Amino acid sequence: MQEVDKIADFSNDNDTPILMMERLCKNYQLGTVELRVLREIDLTIKNGEYVAIMGPSGSGKSTLLNMIGCLDRPTSGDYFLGDQNVAELEDDQLSLIRGARIGFVFQSFNLINQLNVIENIEVPMYYQGFTEDESAERAKELAIMVGLGDRFGHRPSELSGGQQQRVAIARSLANDPLIILADEPTGNLDSESGSEILSILHDLHEQGKTLIAVTHDEGIASGAERVIRLLDGRIKNQEYNKR
Amino acid sequence: MFLFRLKRTVKLGSKSLWMHKLRSTLTALGIIFGVSSVIAMLAIGEGASQDAQEKIAQLGSHNIIIKTVDPPDDQSSGGQQQTMKEYGLTYADAERFRNGIPNVQVIVPNRRLSQQAQYRTRRVAVEVVGTVPWFPEISNVRVKYGRFLSTTDMHYKRGICVVDEKLVRDLFGFDDPLGQDVKITSDYYRVVGVVTEQASDKAANGFEDKDATGAKKAGANLGCVYIPLNTARNRFGEMSLQISAGSRTFEKVELQEIIVKVSEIDLVMGTRKSVETLMSRFHKKSDYEITVPLELMRQAKEFQRIFTIVLGSIAAISLLVGGIGIMNIMLATVSERTREIGIRRALGAKKRDIIFQFLSETLILTLSGGIFGIFLGSLIPFLVTHFGQMRTVITTGSLVLAFGISAGVGIIFGLYPAYRAANMDPIESLRHE
Numbered sequence A: 001m002q003e004v005d006k007i008a009d010f011s012n013d014n015d016t017p018i019l020m021m022e023r024l025c026k027n028y029q030l031g032t033v034e035l036r037v038l039r040e041i042d043l044t045i046k047n048g049e050y051v052a053i054m055g056p057s058g059s060g061k062s063t064l065l066n067m068i069g070c071l072d073r074p075t076s077g078d079y080f081l082g083d084q085n086v087a088e089l090e091d092d093q094l095s096l097i098r099g100a101r102i103g104f105v106f107q108s109f110n111l112i113n114q115l116n117v118i119e120n121i122e123v124p125m126y127y128q129g130f131t132e133d134e135s136a137e138r139a140k141e142l143a144i145m146v147g148l149g150d151r152f153g154h155r156p157s158e159l160s161g162g163q164q165q166r167v168a169i170a171r172s173l174a175n176d177p178l179i180i181l182a183d184e185p186t187g188n189l190d191s192e193s194g195s196e197i198l199s200i201l202h203d204l205h206e207q208g209k210t211l212i213a214v215t216h217d218e219g220i221a222s223g224a225e226r227v228i229r230l231l232d233g234r235i236k237n238q239e240y241n242k243r
Numbered sequence B: 001m002f003l004f005r006l007k008r009t010v011k012l013g014s015k016s017l018w019m020h021k022l023r024s025t026l027t028a029l030g031i032i033f034g035v036s037s038v039i040a041m042l043a044i045g046e047g048a049s050q051d052a053q054e055k056i057a058q059l060g061s062h063n064i065i066i067k068t069v070d071p072p073d074d075q076s077s078g079g080q081q082q083t084m085k086e087y088g089l090t091y092a093d094a095e096r097f098r099n100g101i102p103n104v105q106v107i108v109p110n111r112r113l114s115q116q117a118q119y120r121t122r123r124v125a126v127e128v129v130g131t132v133p134w135f136p137e138i139s140n141v142r143v144k145y146g147r148f149l150s151t152t153d154m155h156y157k158r159g160i161c162v163v164d165e166k167l168v169r170d171l172f173g174f175d176d177p178l179g180q181d182v183k184i185t186s187d188y189y190r191v192v193g194v195v196t197e198q199a200s201d202k203a204a205n206g207f208e209d210k211d212a213t214g215a216k217k218a219g220a221n222l223g224c225v226y227i228p229l230n231t232a233r234n235r236f237g238e239m240s241l242q243i244s245a246g247s248r249t250f251e252k253v254e255l256q257e258i259i260v261k262v263s264e265i266d267l268v269m270g271t272r273k274s275v276e277t278l279m280s281r282f283h284k285k286s287d288y289e290i291t292v293p294l295e296l297m298r299q300a301k302e303f304q305r306i307f308t309i310v311l312g313s314i315a316a317i318s319l320l321v322g323g324i325g326i327m328n329i330m331l332a333t334v335s336e337r338t339r340e341i342g343i344r345r346a347l348g349a350k351k352r353d354i355i356f357q358f359l360s361e362t363l364i365l366t367l368s369g370g371i372f373g374i375f376l377g378s379l380i381p382f383l384v385t386h387f388g389q390m391r392t393v394i395t396t397g398s399l400v401l402a403f404g405i406s407a408g409v410g411i412i413f414g415l416y417p418a419y420r421a422a423n424m425d426p427i428e429s430l431r432h433e
Helices: A004-006 A063-070 A092-102 A117-126 A132-145 A161-172 A190-208 A218-222 B002-019 B022-058 B092-102 B150-156 B165-173 B229-236 B266-283 B293-336 B340-346 B350-386 B395-421 B427-431
Strands: A017-030 A033-046 A050-054 A076-081 A103-105 A179-183 A209-213 A226-231 A235-239 B064-067 B080-087 B106-120 B120-129 B142-148 B159-166 B181-184 B187-195 B224-230 B237-242 B248-253 B257-262 B288-291
Touching: A017 B142, A017 B395, A033 A063, A033 A209, A033 B266, A050 A218, A050 B257, A063 A179, A063 A209, A092 B340, A103 A161, A117 A132, A117 A161, A117 B229, A132 A161, A161 A190, A161 B350, A179 B002, A190 A209, A190 A218, A218 B092, A218 B248, A226 B159, B002 B022, B002 B150, B022 B293, B022 B350, B022 B395, B064 B165, B064 B266, B092 B150, B106 B165, B106 B224, B106 B229, B120 B165, B120 B229, B120 B293, B150 B229, B165 B187, B224 B229, B257 B266, B266 B288, B293 B340, B293 B350, B293 B395, B340 B350, B340 B427, B350 B395
Parallel strands: A050 A209, A050 A226, A103 A179, A179 A209, B080 B248, B120 B224, B159 B187
Antiparallel strands: A017 A033, A017 A076, A226 A235, B064 B257, B064 B288, B106 B120, B106 B181, B106 B257, B142 B187, B159 B224, B181 B187, B237 B248
């Protein structure tokens, strides 16, 4: 874990920006055409914020989320995570940040089908060098926390969508990340389990996690502190919801 | 830390292999057959080689054997005629070797005759060997009980003999041969000792088949009667009559065989040259043949080496095919699990973690294939020995080699699929259905 601390040194002070983007661009080469997915994004997110990113499909939401999640590198511009410029990092260091500092929650859950609930939650810890006992214990705690105390040995295929998403949330919390990135977390769920998931995410934010969610769901957006609307790769507007 | 990771990776790998039992088994079969054929082939090759070398070694690695051979007829032999042929090694040759060649320890001149031996009422065909007292020193014949011929026997041309175990069985049955008299032609010989059998004629790859001159040697495996050389010279003379296809030939052969023992193994080849020079000076006809067991042994080794290479290559090809099968399956596995790779990458797996994961799966597959292959490969030579009466030798080296090769195949053929898995774009793989 010490290795990670050097790479992404976040302070717990709530007013310091946890991430900062300056004139960030991302282009994809599609044959001979250059597709400009993100155009000069300037964005600052503070530690502990709850931010919803909205926009029509093709507006670059997912790319922005991948960028924040260090799955991708910008074509130009700067992206500071803490005081670290992600554009300058090696692939291994990006992996380390993803594993230790960022928790992912996906629309399609993205659990590994061969593994049971506990093993799925253990995956991120596995890459951070937890011992088997430590990670098993923590995985159980997390599973209980998201309300799956009686489902330890179940495979994802034996769980409902809402339960699967809870496993995914538990997994995203495994390494106690600073940022949780949720990509349409309720997109594949019925409204009841959707609202359950939302309330879990909300609780996490209350506990001080920075939460960034991409969504079409106005319900999520209304619960967020700030809504960022994208259009054609640019930030169209940002609004702060009043509490 | 590393060991702990290794343990988990192995656990993970075995788990996902276990989920596709049939596929994993079929894939490992390629390696199992490859490894077992390497072991079996090497064992059969090694067995054959040791067999040949042991038999050659029985002739004595320090020895040079000079033998009498019937020279090709230089004049046309037509119709019914009585001819007199004089050829072969002479006592003078033996004397020349003794005096003229340095580093020669023992010279054993041998006279071999095929005769009938009679004990009481039983008669069997035997080979009579007229030889010298120091014969056991350079041959593989060992005295079992009694004694061998002595110099006194030699000097006084005594009518005594030493018989080998085979003859004891054939002729005496359950009687104690010591002190008994054996009748050969018209003379009696008293048995003073029993010796072990000489290496069978087949052993020397037929080099001793030409021994018989007096009569055609029907059964190769005859019992031997050893009598003093001087006695043989005295009683049998040097003439023999050969009657074949209506023609009668008198043959005069003094000695059938001279064995020269060289003091040091390094000098064997040099001494062979001296022997050749000496022989060619005194023998105009090519009525002799020089055999050097050491040379045979070297040839056998060289032949063996080629044999092993050929067998090994065939086996290696089957391993290669197995390896390609493994690579094929691993590539399929990788593309099947693209999404899992994407998930793992997003959750903090480094490229080398992914490489390690897939490589370890391949290695588990090939190494367990290797272990089963070793069992199967050890079983095959056993069956070959049991049913095929062929000698096989499984060396530790071949086991280590086969296991090493299977590990090597795992690494070589596992590396590319693993590398491909690690270099997939995480975003793309997450989207993969």
